[in-house]
Amino acid sequence: MRxxxxxxxxxxxxxxxxxxxxxxxxxxxxxxxPDYKSFEWKKTLYDSYDVFxxxxxxxxxxxxxxxxVLYNKKRKIPVPVDLRAYGSNxxxxxxxxxxxxxxxxxxxTCSAVRSRxxxxxxxxxxxxxxxxxxxxxxxxxxxxxxxxxxxxxKFSNSVALxxxxxLE
Numbered sequence: 001m002r003x004x005x006x007x008x009x010x011x012x013x014x015x016x017x018x019x020x021x022x023x024x025x026x027x028x029x030x031x032x033x034p035d036y037k038s039f040e041w042k043k044t045l046y047d048s049y050d051v052f053x054x055x056x057x058x059x060x061x062x063x064x065x066x067x068x069v070l071y072n073k074k075r076k077i078p079v080p081v082d083l084r085a086y087g088s089n090x091x092x093x094x095x096x097x098x099x100x101x102x103x104x105x106x107x108x109t110c111s112a113v114r115s116r117x118x119x120x121x122x123x124x125x126x127x128x129x130x131x132x133x134x135x136x137x138x139x140x141x142x143x144x145x146x147x148x149x150x151x152x153x154k155f156s157n158s159v160a161l162x163x164x165x166x167l168e
Contacts, residue, residue: 042069
């Protein structure tokens with residue numbers, strides 16, 4: 001009988017079978033809490049990787065385990081991926097997650113979306129990516145453009161540049 005849960009052994013087998021080289025470490029949720037209990041260890045984990053993935057079932061549990069280290073600055077919030085024990089295209093799902101943006105709508109007046117597609121370096125591709133991100137945000141934001149008062153564009157090494165300011 002096949003297990004319904006993803007074990008660490010199963011994950012390693014699937015990663016090897018589907019030739020997914022960019023996943024460097026698999027951490028079990030049950031090991032995270034005792035192994036990364038102190039703030040310093042959580043900070044070390046945060047600084048060790050560029051991006052974090054988590055199964056959709058585990059994403060809602062991570063804030064309680066990892067706390068403010070991952071969620072305070074919202075730079076490396078774990079990206080949810082839909083992985084199943086069997087019959088799932090893990091490589092396609094992880095690549096989709098790498099090429100997606102994560103929008104966290106807060107209860108306040110300001111929200112940020114980090115938009116990037118790995119491997120995009122040309123100016124035209126970057127602008128196309130920005131426009132796609134804006135279109136996707138408009139599908140989520142209540143009242144579409146009426147729900148946006150200001151839009152800033154910020155690159156990793158720049159200040160936030162205002163691009164749109166709604167007149168009231």
